[in-house]
Amino acid sequence: MIKKESVPLSDMINDETGGPVFVLRLFITGASPNSTRAISNLKKICEEHLKNQYDLEIIDVYQQPLTAEHEQLIALPLLIKKAPGMEKRLIGDMSNKQKVLKGLGIE
Amino acid sequence: MSQNKKKKSTNNHSSLPKTPTGILGLDEITGGGLPTGRPTLVAGAAGCGKTLMSLEFLVKGALEYKEPGVFVAFEEQAAELAVNVASLGFDLHQLQKDNMIRLDQVHIEKSEIEETGEYNLDGLFIRMGYAIDSIGAKRVVVDTIENLFSGLNNQAILRAELRRLFHWLKEKKVTAIITAERGDGILTRQGLEEYISDCVILLDHRIINQISTRRLRVVKYRGSFHGTNEYPFLIDDDGISVLPVTSLTLEKEVSTGRISSGIPALDQMIGGRGFFKGSSILISGAAGTGKTSLAAYFANQTCNDGKKCIYFAFEESPNQIVRNMKSINIDLDKHIKKGLLQIHASRPTLYGLEMHLVSIYKLIRSLKPEVVILDPITNLVTVGSVGEVKAMLIRLTDFLQDEQITVMFTALTLNTSVTEQTDESISSLVDTWILVRDIEFNGERNRGMYIMKSRGMKHSNQVREFIITDKGLDLVEVYLGPEGVLTGSAREAQKVKEQTGRVLHDYAITAKDREVNRKRKVLEAKISSLQTEFESVEEELNKIYLQEALKKDVMEKTRQEITRIRKGEIDSASKPQTK
Known part of the structure; x- marks a missing residue:
């Protein structure tokens, strides 16, 4: 529904800029306050720190309940960083910028 | 919400809907x-x-x-x-x-998760x-x-x-x-x-x-x-x-049917027809008083009647029981072969009480016997406290009564105290309680048996002596003599003593009779001799008397003669005679 910029996941190779591509997936539940906050917060952070270096997919779990089991979703909103490096999960509305950056391994 | 539901259900007087667990x-x-x-x-x-x-x-x-x-x-x-x-x-x-x-x-x-807000x-x-x-x-x-x-x-x-x-x-x-x-x-x-x-x-x-x-x-x-x-x-x-400790209610079907103990004399002691079907029987007694033999007799009788029986042994192995019972003329082997009897032996310590109970449950459910024997329950105390054993036995008797299965427990009383409480204190649970006890006397041990209680039937209050021979079990009346209750050889001895006594007594009586006769005869002889003596004395006396009279007569005559001769006158001579 609010899907954006879906690019094949496997493409986690260097961009023209040389930096790693951040493959991010954000799981949200419809238009709940937490979800909308999470989207705007995350987007802001990405634009600030990862401009042109990220691939963000936003998935509405209500629309795809099966993914909830596959992706081991419990707490939402959830951001999964698939690449680079170890998979990392960030839950919450992404209002704590420091923690988001730390979680993504940017700082 | 639950509040509403509850109200509704109480209004309808229908109970809370429940989902069976199947457990x-x-x-x-x-x-x-x-x-x-x-x-x-x-x-x-x-x-x-x-x-x-x-x-x-x-x-x-x-x-x-x-x-x-x-x-x-x-x-x-x-x-x-x-x-x-x-x-x-x-x-x-x-x-x-x-x-x-x-x-x-x-x-x-946790390590994979970072919390970034709400x-x-x-x-x-x-x-x-x-x-x-x-x-x-x-x-x-x-x-x-x-x-x-x-x-x-x-x-x-x-x-x-x-x-x-x-x-x-x-x-x-x-x-x-x-x-x-x-x-x-x-x-x-x-x-x-x-x-x-x-x-x-x-x-x-x-x-x-x-x-x-x-x-x-x-x-x-x-x-x-x-x-x-x-x-x-x-x-x-x-x-x-x-395993619910007890069924919450005490509403059980009861039967008035009877089931024989296998020993006619014992049946006689409890109203003549044996135990109630579906009742529980406790046999308690000291070691070696024949509890297992009694239980085996009961099992044997049940199988002879064509009914099924399970024997849970906590002390002996099945083969041991079969062998030992042969010595008292019981062939359990043939019942086992026929499938009427099952002996399950396990050490109490093999597993906990509950496992025992469940294994008992399961066997009973599968074989559906009419009689179950647990021999002895005392050993179960080694796995649980007395209270636990009691709780287990309550559950077991409950279950068995529900199924109308007669159960016989044997229990070892460790002390021969007068209270005769079983260690498991289940005596209050059972319907019939038979006590087998030692009577030690005169250098030997004998077995005495009596009925402590038997609910719902007239039972004997007498101690019977309980004899185990190679022909089987039997009960005999104990001898109640002036010296108290006698059993075993003392009883036999007393019997012999009594018999000799009687013979001697009879002999004594006849001897006395003869003596009396003899005395009588002697006396009679004496009497007759005295009589003759008396007659002779009397005769003697009479003789003297007659002699005197004769003498007198003769003297008179002589005097008169003399007088007559002197006076020459008979008349004058006769006058002084008259004076």
Whole structure:
């Protein structure tokens, strides 16, 4: 529904800029306050720190309940960083910028 | 909401709808099962069987009640779970294929998670909702949801979300089991009982004397009566079996039919026709008083009547019993071959009391005997406390009475005190109590038997001597002599003594008679001799008297003659004579 910029996941190779591509997936539940906050917060952070270096997919779990089991979703909103490096999960509305950056391994 | 439901149900005078768990005994304690459409909390320490109980709830639901179920596992891997329960005969794979059970394993790893702000557990809700809807589940198990607390930091959110989850489960109208770890001083570590308060079941696992017993207690059950005791339960090949200590009521069918003890004289002591069918009999006595022999006689009689009997031996092996009983002319072997008799021997320490009880239950259920013998129950004390043994025997007698099975216990009394209480103090439970005791006297031991009690029948108050010979058992009246109760050889000796006494007595009497006769004869002889003496004396006296008279006569005559001669006158001579 609010899907954006879906690019094949496997493409986690260097961009023209040389930096790693951040493959991010954000799981949200419809238009709940937490979800909308999470989207705007995350987007802001990405634009600030990862401009042109990220691939963000936003998935509405209500629309795809099966993914909830596959992706081991419990707490939402959830951001999964698939690449680079170890998979990392960030839950919450992404209002704590420091923690988001730390979680993504940017700082 | 639950409030409304309750009101409605009380208004309709219909009881709370319940979902049977299918777990042996649990439905009995809860009066029909768990509250339908509400979550139930199952709390207990690690290794108590929470997961198994909840899983059995689902499997039984699927198999027996055709209610699909969802298992949300926070702890075990789905695959591991399937393997773990396969040993209990649950084929989770097949059930999953049949869409009767759905496993959802929730994995949560704190190290992978960073909390960046407000969140909720919608992910879990969606997953569960999807799982429930996909198979139309009526039953849900959430196995140790407390794991969330270790994975997520924000307690405030978690608690609020859990509250929401339980409400949501109610709205979904699924009967749910939520498992939780036992906490210190509180029921669950995270205080989940605050949120789930319709029904709380506590599982416990205690080790006493190196033998562990699992116990279950229904702490709370809103809107329903329930057994409040701690009930032992066990996990075996067939899953969980909860054993209610007693059936909650004492309403049993009773029979007036009789069943012979195998010893006519004993039957005679209890009204002439033997024990009541379905009653419980206790034979207690010191070591070597013939308890096992009595029990074997009873078993033999039962089998001779073509009825089935199970003999649970806790001391001897089956072969030993068969051999030993041959010595008193009982052939148990032929009954075993015919399938009428089964002897099950096990050391009491082999497993806990509850396992014993369940193995007894199972055998009884499968063979359906008319008579069950437990020999001896005393040995069970080695595995449990006296109270536990008593509780177990209460349950057993209850069960047997329900099934109209006659049961005979033997018990060893360790002290020969006068109180004669059995160590298991089950004497109040049994209907007939036979006491076999030693009578030590005169350098030998003999067996005495009497009926301490026998409910509902006239029974003898006499002590009988109980004799074991190679022909079998028999009872004889003890000898009650001037020196007290005599048994054994003393009794025989006394008998002999009496007999000789009688002969001697008879002899003495005749001797006396003869003596009297003789005396009489002597006296009579004396009397006749005295008589003759008297006659001779009398004759003598008479003779003197006559002589005197004759003399006188003669003298008179002579004088008159002289006078006449002198005077020459007879007349004058006769005058002075007249003067």
